[in-house]
Amino acid sequence: MTRKRNKNVLELTEGEGLRKNGNIMGVDCAKANHAICILSGEEILLQCEFSNNKTGIKKILDACKKYQVQSVAMEATSVYHLKLMFACVDNNIPHLVANPQQTKQTQGKKTDKIDAKRIAIAHRDGRLLPSVLPSKTIMELRRCTRRLSKLTQEQTKNKQRIHQMLHIYDFSSKQLIQDLLSTKWGLKLLGDLMLNLVSPSGNKKISELLKLYCPTSKKKLKDHNYKKLLFEALSDLFNQLKAAPLDAMVLHTEIAQLNLLSITTEQFRQVYLTVLRENSELNRQFKLLLSVPGIGPDTAIKLLAEIVDIKYFKTPGKLAKWSGLAPRVNQSGSRKHYTGRIHKGGNRYVRAAMTMAVANIHAKQSEDHPIYNFVQRNYRGPGTKTYWKAICAGARKLLCIIWYLLVNNQRWQPKSITDPKVLKGLKRKIEMKIKKHQNSIGRLDKTLHRVSELVNDQLASFEHSAKSGLNSREMIGILLKAV
DSSP, rough: OOOOSSOOOOOOOOTTTTTOOOOEEEEEESSEEEEEEEESSSSSEEEEEESSSHHHHHHHHHHHHHHOOOOOOOOOOOOHHHHHHHHHHHHOEEEEOOOTTTTTTOSSSSOHHHHHHHHHHHTTTTTOOOOOOEEEHHHHHHHHHHHHHHHHHHHHHHHHHHHHHHTTTOOHHHHHHHHHSSHHHHHHHHHHHHHHHHHHTTOHHHHHHHHHSSSSOHHHHOOOOHHHHHHHHHHHHHHHTOOHHHHHHHHHHHHHHHHHHHHHHHHHHHHHHHHHHHOOOHHHHHHHHSSSSOOHHHHHHHHHHHHOOOGGOOOOOHHHHHTTTTEEEEEETTTEEEEEOOOOOSOOOHHHHHHHHHHHHHOOTTTTHHHHHHHHHHOOOTTTOHHHHEEEHHHHHHHEEEEEHHHTTTTOTTTTTTHHHHHHHHHHHHHHHHHHHHHHHHHHHHHHHHHHHHHHHHHHHHHHHHTOOOHHHHHHHHHHOOO
16 A cells, blocks of 8 residues: 655644643642642652642742743633633743643542643643633623623523513513513513502502603504503503512512613623724624624624634634534444534533524524525424424534634625625615614713713812812712712
């Protein structure tokens, strides 16, 4: 058998099978202590534990200098490895953050010192793959988007509980429930209505609440029949809940909690809008993702925060595998290329964002959308077990398309659409989404400017009142009122 000539062979890079020379450190990270092990080619030079604080990390860095450590490998352990990782970045120490699945124990005793030794040996022998290392800004953005996802899930659960309560009391229309629970005026209206039932201070009539909270700019609310239907439904609910004070209290609590969650999610959206306003590159990528029908601002920012840098992934297949959307391959004997379920071993936040985006596309988009057509071809209809298979396949395909958009710096424009009217409508939708995003940033700028003016005014009065003898607590109160 002759060897092929001119065969394309990828060069080995660090962390992909190339043994390292010099001294190597392995770190088993934990909340309280970091266990370290420094190896040379032949022996263990140091094996001990240091506390996971500034003093302990400084001692680890001193050990790196003393033993001339060439590279440091550590396990990704929740957020407890981040202090050491950023300390290595600041001190220009080569480092690698490994997935815990690569350093998992096999047999025998397991202690932190043994784990640190195992990590050091695996890193020295080039058996660890480097993880994606985000910057501090991206880490903050990632925490923000993950918290926003959990708040959105809590909102959905909260709405489902309110739906169930309203169903018990035969609330007339699903559309009315949707309007009340998804708008600011609807939540305020329901909150004050429940306050009339549970508190003696609530004494406003339903007609007064409708005049107070229903905006006149909405087309739907200008319709006399719609207002009449809303008034009758709220009156009927109010009369029924009068006879059930416990249910009234439960519903009041649920609506108050939903109102609070809505305010909190808006605050988190303001956070990522601030980051986008200050980071032009991130803002450019954000607009590219907004051009995809079915992907909104929350999904777009979540993808950017989790992916960090698209250059980490050389092919779309590697991005799909990292997100856990690649199917397992079981090959044995005559069974070749038999694919099973997705392995779910990657980033669960990207996977959840993609599956929800494709489910949204399947529910709301038309046949002009290629992902919709792809899902329909794989979905065999109600009553079959192919729905989530089709959704996962569509999620993988959409993620690969996103890889091409980000790498080639281009907007969504599928080649399968040739109708000029459809293309014109798609272009208009993309421009509307981007314009809405720009308006959000504009509103944020105005709010920040207004807050700064208020703070400056309060500081001026604060300096004036400091001469009159205000204590520190009163001064802080003045500033909080300004914000």
